[in-house]
């Protein structure tokens with residue numbers, strides 16, 4: 038049995054592709070999810086990957102969830118903070134609730150999940166924390182002040198924690214996907230997709246979840262120990278930092 042990897046939001050979309058790619062690479066994988074039991078059950082039936090339900094926005098639930106996964110599968114050496122939500126609105130119409138929900142999941146979720154695992158990684162002198170941020174955390178996006186702030190916060194946390202973990206053999210990196218063809222993006226009106234979104238992407242297509250998953254497998258590997266505090270963009274050439 039390989040090292041144990043925990044993927045938040047790991048039963049759907051990009052997270053599901055990450056869970057599967059890590060399993061195929063030899064890891065024992067636990068996929069966390071928030072509430073879509075039907076999707077989680079179908080995912081487990083199809084892949085054999087165990088799923089665990091809790092919200093990354095709730096610190097106590099994360100601590101209990103991490104304890105349960107480690108009791109079932111062993112120490113978690115690879116954490117992929119992938120769970121994320123949008124609550125889009127132009128700022129003048131954005132409610133405090135829309136702001137808070139996104140920050141609680143996309144930014145506080147990284148603290149809530151990484152903190153309960155950090156001491157164990159330090160003790161074992163090995164860890165891989167991989168944060169799924171977004172192109173919109175790099176460049177900002179109108180209608181997504183909450184989301185852009187949360188994803189930019191993820192990048193700051195990545196760089197600070199990379200410095201703290203370095204001597205303990207823990208790497209902390211971020212991936213910033215552009216438009217990836219998940220259900221959420223494929224649900225966009227075809228005309229909008231073809232006329233307004235695809236022309237922004239030099240490679241002329243959406244990314245595939247597997248293209249993000251392959252970067253995760255690379256960063257998770259033993260051989261990637263000198264890469265830490267980095268942000269890898271996967272956006273088809275849409276934006277350079």
Ligand code: NDP
Pocket residue numbers: 045046047048049050051052069070071072073074076091092093094119120121122142169170171172213214215216217218219220221222
């Ligand atoms: P999906 O909406 O397809 O899937 C989101 C997953 O996150 C689901 O498994 C969902 O669980 C889980 N989730 C949501 N909230 C919570 C929570 N509070 N606690 C635990 N799990 C939660 O998202 P994508 O696959 O599109 O996105 C994955 C990540 O990639 C996100 O962080 C997103 O911001 C980022 N990203 C996506 C891009 C894209 O084009 N799709 C572009 C750039 C970044 P459940 O199944 O129970 O609902």
